[in-house]
Amino acid sequence: MAADRENLTVYFNGEFVPWADAKVHVFTPAVKYGAGVFEGICAYPTENGMSIFRLQEHLARLEYSQRVMRFERIYTADELTGPVIEVVKRNGFQETVHVRPTVYVDGDGEAGALGPIGVCVTAVQKKRPEFTAKGCRVQVSSWQRISDLAMPTRVKAHANYNNSRFAVTQARTDGYDTALLLNAKGHVAEGPAMCFFMVRDGKVVTPSITSSILESITRDTILQLCRDELGMEPVERDIDRSELYAADEAFFCGTAWEVTPITHIDGHALGSGAPGQVSRDLQTAYFDLVEGRVADTRGWHTPV
Template sequence: MKYDVENRRVWYKGEIVEVKEAKVNILAPTAQFGLNVFEGIPCYWEENEKQMYAFRLEDHYGRLLRSAKLMQMDCRYTKDNFKEALIAAIRANEYCENLSVRQTLFVDGSGSWGSEGPVEMIVAPIPRKKTSAEYNKSGLHCCFTSWRRISDDTFSPRIKCGANYINSRMGQREALRNGYDTCIFLNKDGKVAEGPGSCFFMVRNGMVHTPQLTESVLESITRDTVIKIAEDLGIPVIERAIDRTEVYTCDEAFLCGSAMEITPILSIDKYIIGGKGTNSITEKLHTAYLAMAYGKVSKYRHWVTPIYE
C-alpha cells in the first residue's frame, strides 16, 4: 500500500484524486436526501501470485445498474466504465491487501429529491480491516431487532441505496446498545429477513435454509454464491419463509455478505447456536467461498477479475 487511508486515492468524476480533494456540494441531492446507489466489491490479494482478484464484478455491476434504474437515476456509465474506474482506483493506491471497494453513483448538482441527475461516480477502495467491526469478527452474538425490515411496498430492500441503510442503522444501533455484535431483522410479516448488511442462513438436519428473495432481502451476491457452493457440495438448499423460533433451535446459523464473507452466528437473543467448528457446514461453505474468491476453482474462475497487469 502506497498511501494511508486518509491520503488514499479515489476515482472521482473521471480522475484519480486524493480523497481529501473529492468534494461534494453540501446541497447536492446525495448529501441532502441520500440519493445514491452503491456496491461494496470484495477484492482479494493473492500473495503467491502477487495479484488482486475482484470477485463477481459482472454481478455487482448488474445490481448497481438495477438499483440506479429503480431509483430513476440518469446513469450514463456502462459496466466497462465501472470496471475501468475500479481497476484505476486500486492501482493508484498500489494496494496489496484484501479490500472492499465502495463504488457509488450519486445525484450531484443543485436539484432536489426528485432529480434524476446529474449522476456522478466515486470509487473508493477500503482496506478490509477498516470496515465496520461486525464484518471482521470470527463469530457473532446477535439479537432480533425490534425494528422491521423495509419492504418492497414501501422502500424496497432490493435497491442498494444509501438511504436504505437508515433502516439497517436502527437495527445495528439497537444491537450495539444492548451489547450484541449485530442484529437480524424480521420482515413485515414477522418472518426472518436479513442482517443490516448481510443475508441470513441456518442449517437444520444437514439442510441449508434461507429466506426467499421476495421476503425483504437484498439480492445478495454472496447469498447466491453460498447456494451454488452448497449445491456443488451436495447440501440441499431450501429457500422459504423462516420463523423466529426455528432460528433459536437450529443446528447452525450464519450471516453472509461481501464484507462479512460467511460468519457463524454463536447466539441469538442469548440462545446458543452451534455453528463454529471445523466440521460445521458453515466452515465448509466458508472454505469453499475463499477458494473461489482467490481464483482457485477453475469452474468459477470467470468470477474473478485480475486487477494488476
C-alpha cells in the same frame, strides 16, 4: 480523515484525484436525501496478483439500482469496469480491499432529486473482523426490515441503510454484536448488510429473494458452493422467528461479512454455541474461492 487514507487515489467524475479532493457540496440531494446508490466489492490478493470477485455481477446490480432510482444518466457496467480496476491498481494494494463505486444525485435539486449525476470509486483496505473466526451473537431486532412497498429492498440505495443502522445501534446498545431483521410478514429477512442462512435437521435454509432482502451476490455464491462443494441442496423458504431457536447452526454472508458464523440468537446458543461444521466448511470453501486457491471455473475473478 484516517491517516492511511490521505495517500489514496479516488476515481471522481472522470478523473483520478487525491482522497481529500473527492468532495460534494452539503446541499446536494445525495447529502440532503440520501439520493445515491452504491456497490461493495472485494478485491483479494491471490497467487496471480490482486483479483476482484464477481465484479460484473456487482456492476450489473449497480446499473439496475440506478434504473430503479430513475437517474437521468446511467453509468453502465462497461463504463465502470475500467475505473474500478484502475483504482485498485493505482493504489498499489496487495491486501484485501473493499471497493465502493457510488453513483449519486449532484447539483442542488429538491426531494424529487432529478438532476446531474456524479460518480466515484473508492477503495480502502479491509480487515477481517474477529467475528469471522469466533462467530457473532445476534439480536432479533425490534426494527422491521424495510418493505418493498416503501423502499426498493433489492436496490443498494444509501437511504435504505438507515434501517440497518437502527438495528445495529440497538443491538450494540443492548450488548449484542449485530442484528437480524424480520420483514413485514414476521419472517426472517436479513442482517444489516448481510444475508442469513441456518442449518436445521441437516438442511441448509435461507429466506427467498422475495423476503424483502437485497439480492445478495454472496448469497448466490453460497447457494452454488452448497450444491457443488458440500453436495447439499439448499432450501429457499420463509423462516419463522421461533425456528431460529431450533437451528443447529446459522451464519451471515455478504461481500463485507464474507461467511460469518452466528453462535447465539437472542441469547439462545445454536448447537454447542460455537461456529457449526457446515458454516465452517462453507467459510473455507468461500475463502478458497475468493482468495484464488481453487480454479475459477465460473469466471468470477477479474485480474487487476
